[in-house]
Amino acid sequence: MTIQTAKLSDPAVRAFVTAVNARDREAFLALLAPGATMADDGSDRDLDEWIEREIFSSHGHLDVDNESRDGRALVARYCNDTWGEMRTRWSFVVEDDGRISRFETGQA
Template sequence: MTIQTTRLSDPAVRAFVAAVNAHDREAFLALLAPDATMSDDGADRDLDDWIDREIFSSHGRLEVDNESRDGRALVARHRNDTWGEMRTRWAFTVDDDGKITRFETGQA
């Protein structure tokens, strides 16, 4: 059963999912700390390149199936025009200012 985005526990993660699903690059980037990093399937990636390829230019969308770690870990169906739909895991590190400093994703 999908969790509605508005019901996600962590405010930064909730805003991240909302920005992805709205295809709002400006809102998405505003959520990230200036030195934010990310990894995909265990390998660090270039953040700007990855978000363009996997989210914005390919119409990425997240449907969250469950959350843990106070909302900072998700299992979600990630869909985009390049890969179709896949079950993915997401983990977020959020600083004291509510900015995402790192996110890690990969197949679940």
Template sequence: MTIKPAKLSDPAVRAFVNAVNSHDREGFMRLLAPGATMSDDGSDRDLADWIEREIFSSHGHMDVQSESDGGRQLVADYRNDTWGEMRTAWRFTVEEDGRISRFDTGQA
């Protein structure tokens, strides 16, 4: 059963999912803390390159299936034009100012 983004518990994660699904690059970038980092399948990636390739130029979309850790861990069906659809896990580190300093994703 898909969880609608508006029902996600953590405000920063909710905004992240909304930005991905609406292809709002500017809104997405405002969510990230300075120097934010990320990993994909356990390997650190260049954040700017990854989000361009995996989210924005390939029309990424997240259908969240579950959340845990106060909404900072998600399992989502993620799809884009490059890879099709796959079950993915996401973990977010959110700073006191509400911005995301790190996210980790990979196949679930």
């Protein structure tokens, strides 16, 4: 059963999912702390290159199935034009100012 994005517990994670699904690059980038980092399947990636390829140019979309760690860990069905749909896990580090300093994703 999918969790409605508006009901996700953590405000930064909720805004992240909202920005991905709206393909709103400006809102997405505003959520990230300066120097933010990310990893995909355990390997650090170039953040700007990854989000362009995996989210924005390929029409990425997240449907969240469940959350844990006070909303900072998700299991979601992620789909984009490149890979189709896959079950993924997402984990977020959110700073005191509410911005995301790191996120990690990979196959669930």
